[in-house]
Amino acid sequence: MQTFFQIVLNGLMLGGIFAIISVGLTLIFGIVKVVNFAHGEFLMVGMYATWLLTTKMGLHPYVTVAGVVPLLFLLGVLTQRFLIQPLMAARDDHVQIFATVGLSTALMNLALMVFGADIANTPAHGLRAPIEAGPVRMLTGQLWILVAAVALVIGLRAFLARTNTGRAIRAVAQNRAAAKLMGINVDAIYMLTFGIGAACVGLGSALIAPLYPTSPTIGTYFVLTAFVVVVLGGLGSITGAFAGAMVIGLLDALSGFYIGSDVREAVVFGVFLLILILRPSGLFGTRAVLAHVS
Amino acid sequence: MRFAAYLTTTALVAGLAATAATADVKLGELYPFSGGLALLGEESARGLEIAVDQVNAAGGLQGEKIVLVKGDAVDNNQAIGEARRLISLEGVKAVFGTYSSSRSIAASQVAELAGVPYFELGAVADEVTGRGLQYVFRTNPTADDMAKMIVQMITDKIAPGLGVAPGDLKIGIIHEDSSYGTSVAAHQEEYGKAAGLTIVADSAYPANTVDMSSLVLDLKSRGADVVLQTSYQNDSVLFLQQANEAGYQPKAIIGGGGGYSLTPTMEAVGAELMNGVFDVDFTQYAVNTEFTPGLTEFVAAYKAKFGGEPRSGHSLNNYVGALAILQAMNAAKDFEPDTIVEAVTAIDVADGTTAAGYGIKFGKNNQNERAAMAGMQWQDGKLVTVFPDAAAVSEMIFAKPSN
Numbered sequence: 001m002q003t004f005f006q007i008v009l010n011g012l013m014l015g016g017i018f019a020i021i022s023v024g025l026t027l028i029f030g031i032v033k034v035v036n037f038a039h040g041e042f043l044m045v046g047m048y049a050t051w052l053l054t055t056k057m058g059l060h061p062y063v064t065v066a067g068v069v070p071l072l073f074l075l076g077v078l079t080q081r082f083l084i085q086p087l088m089a090a091r092d093d094h095v096q097i098f099a100t101v102g103l104s105t106a107l108m109n110l111a112l113m114v115f116g117a118d119i120a121n122t123p124a125h126g127l128r129a130p131i132e133a134g135p136v137r138m139l140t141g142q143l144w145i146l147v148a149a150v151a152l153v154i155g156l157r158a159f160l161a162r163t164n165t166g167r168a169i170r171a172v173a174q175n176r177a178a179a180k181l182m183g184i185n186v187d188a189i190y191m192l193t194f195g196i197g198a199a200c201v202g203l204g205s206a207l208i209a210p211l212y213p214t215s216p217t218i219g220t221y222f223v224l225t226a227f228v229v230v231v232l233g234g235l236g237s238i239t240g241a242f243a244g245a246m247v248i249g250l251l252d253a254l255s256g257f258y259i260g261s262d263v264r265e266a267v268v269f270g271v272f273l274l275i276l277i278l279r280p281s282g283l284f285g286t287r288a289v290l291a292h293v294s
Numbered sequence: 295m296r297f298a299a300y301l302t303t304t305a306l307v308a309g310l311a312a313t314a315a316t317a318d319v320k321l322g323e324l325y326p327f328s329g330g331l332a333l334l335g336e337e338s339a340r341g342l343e344i345a346v347d348q349v350n351a352a353g354g355l356q357g358e359k360i361v362l363v364k365g366d367a368v369d370n371n372q373a374i375g376e377a378r379r380l381i382s383l384e385g386v387k388a389v390f391g392t393y394s395s396s397r398s399i400a401a402s403q404v405a406e407l408a409g410v411p412y413f414e415l416g417a418v419a420d421e422v423t424g425r426g427l428q429y430v431f432r433t434n435p436t437a438d439d440m441a442k443m444i445v446q447m448i449t450d451k452i453a454p455g456l457g458v459a460p461g462d463l464k465i466g467i468i469h470e471d472s473s474y475g476t477s478v479a480a481h482q483e484e485y486g487k488a489a490g491l492t493i494v495a496d497s498a499y500p501a502n503t504v505d506m507s508s509l510v511l512d513l514k515s516r517g518a519d520v521v522l523q524t525s526y527q528n529d530s531v532l533f534l535q536q537a538n539e540a541g542y543q544p545k546a547i548i549g550g551g552g553g554y555s556l557t558p559t560m561e562a563v564g565a566e567l568m569n570g571v572f573d574v575d576f577t578q579y580a581v582n583t584e585f586t587p588g589l590t591e592f593v594a595a596y597k598a599k600f601g602g603e604p605r606s607g608h609s610l611n612n613y614v615g616a617l618a619i620l621q622a623m624n625a626a627k628d629f630e631p632d633t634i635v636e637a638v639t640a641i642d643v644a645d646g647t648t649a650a651g652y653g654i655k656f657g658k659n660n661q662n663e664r665a666a667m668a669g670m671q672w673q674d675g676k677l678v679t680v681f682p683d684a685a686a687v688s689e690m691i692f693a694k695p696s697n
Contacts, residue, residue: 003515212532253505261512
């Protein structure tokens with residue numbers, strides 16, 4: 001029984017990591033309607049930035065949030081302004097997808113050139129210390145990631161629901177032309193949204209870096225699961241992404257123990273396909289989900 | 295004016311090319327020099343380059359100077375393309391390579407078809423020499439040798455050191471699920487069973503996994519005393535950290551090459567946690583030099599040529615293989631493929647007489663049947679050789695009694 005609780009806890013902690021990575025991805029998809037294949041590489045850039053700030057300046061990894069989040073926001077804004085926006089007018093939306101795939105490959109190889117293929121270790125500053133909660137244990141850093149993911153979901157929802165900028169963002173998602181007629185600067189909203197989406201993964205990267213060694217390909221380790229999480233939760237749904245992340249985390253941990261580590265991907269993707277067949281718009285998705293970002 | 299300069303240059307180049315063609319013997323140097331495998335590909339090539347320098351300094355091959363022609367095996371397709379270019383355009387007499395098993399398997403087919411000898415100095419997959427090819431030789435130890443050495447180390451040294459019979463130790467095998475991990479694990483199971491070991495788990499996982507906590511819990515609940523992991527770098531770090539964090543302390547952890555031999559892995563995990571972890575891989579540098587004559591000279595030559603310490607054992611193993619092959623080619627009467635094959639087949643170098651320790655004699659499938667890996671252990675942040683006894687520089691240490 002103790003083992004079972006430990007596995008469930010491990011699954012929730014893993015879910016927290018997937019959640020904090022996926023929230024930005026689903027936001028960008030829901031509003032800008034771009035599938036950002038460079039999302040994993042945004043994570044990688046953020047992790048290297050955290051590593052540089054912690055090792056060169058001796059900062060605590062969590063303090064680096066103050067630098068990493070604005071950096072990723074800027075990266076997101078620039079990506080939207082100079083890569084996606086010029087392609088918005090293209091007849092075929094798929095062009096944007098290929099552009100983000102290109103950006104992903106370029107960033108990965110740039111990292112390979114600058115940092116080399118070796119792993120880079122962000123000092124853990126006690127974040128790897130286990131917390132014993134009765135018979136089970138978790139890492140301090142993992143717990144903070146879960147807390148941050150919950151806070152991020154609540155914060156983003158409040159921002160989108162309560163603020164004028166949030167309303168403008170939702171208006172653009174609902175109807176781009178109408179929003180423009182109402183005097184909303186659509187291009188600026190897109191840049192802002194892409195920036196916020198990238199900043200979310202920036203927050204994630206500063207929290208994840210102390211727990212995982214950073215390498216140029218680290219983004220590819222997480223990004224496939226992030227896409228699964230986003231689709232499972234219902235494209236564009238922030239709450240859905242969180243729930244999807246928890247489902248995937250638990251499935252991964254439980255199947256890894258009870259069925260076998262070699263088939264857990266088969267289990268995760270099998271259940272994923274099953275859910276999609278039964279609920280094609282995902283757990284929290286509705287046909288109109290993009291209209292009111294649930 | 296410009297035209298005249300152009301003519302002069304052309305004449306000069308043509309002249310150089312002409313002398314090169316008449317007085318030198320060309321050999322192919324086929325490694326991944328760019329892309330993801332570039333670091334260790336280049337490290338491997340450096341071993342070949344040092345062997346060539348040494349032979350050239352001693353008068354070259356049959357009196358002719360060796361010129362290495364580089365080919366960049368950045369992926370399997372390019373490995374094939376570069377092998378074709380080296381053989382048909384450059385007219386190399388033999389190809390040396392390749393570090394990566396998949397590139398080697400691809401490129402050596404080309405050499406075999408063209409009837410040009412292909413010498414593999416560093417790729418470990420069984421298939422490289424398992425295909426019955428006539429012109430493909432391999433000097434380095436393989437996945438099979440790795441598993442053999444790991445099992446031997448457990449029965450001969452680790453079990454007695456822990457004070458238990460080998461059969462009483464519960465062995466957990468975990469490995470990444472590509473052909474590398476899978477083939478080593480299959481050999482571990484085969485040799486382990488033959489040696490009477492009790493294998494309680496054999497689990498595969500994808501190398502890009504981000505969580506191994508379930509695997510750790512599984513090993514823990516099965517009570518595995520010794521964990522054998524065949525892995526790359528990321529998953530080595532992940533397993534060692536997550537095992538520690540879950541409070542799982544097996545009596546011994548034995549890594550198979552890959553991530554376990556690299557200093558950054560130790561730094562990521564921490565010297566304290568890494569202390570006592572075993573590793574079986576190519577011969578490294580903290581080894582008894584009486585068993586590896588020529589090692590000190592190799593390191594000196596490496597430093598003089600490349601201005602730094604060797605970054606891994608790859609250069610050393612490539613050097614040892616290349617040197618033996620080149621010396622055999624030197625003793626032959628010409629560079630005809632069949633003459634080279636005949637000379638190489640006759641090589642008979644005893645164990646304990648090369649810089650990597652193992653001897654060279656080609657057996658079945660042109661595989662060096664004397665090739666062997668070395669058993670090492672992380673002690674105080676250093677990877678030192680502990681097995682076999684002839685190569686050891688330090689006693690094995692065993693983890694504090696736990697649980």
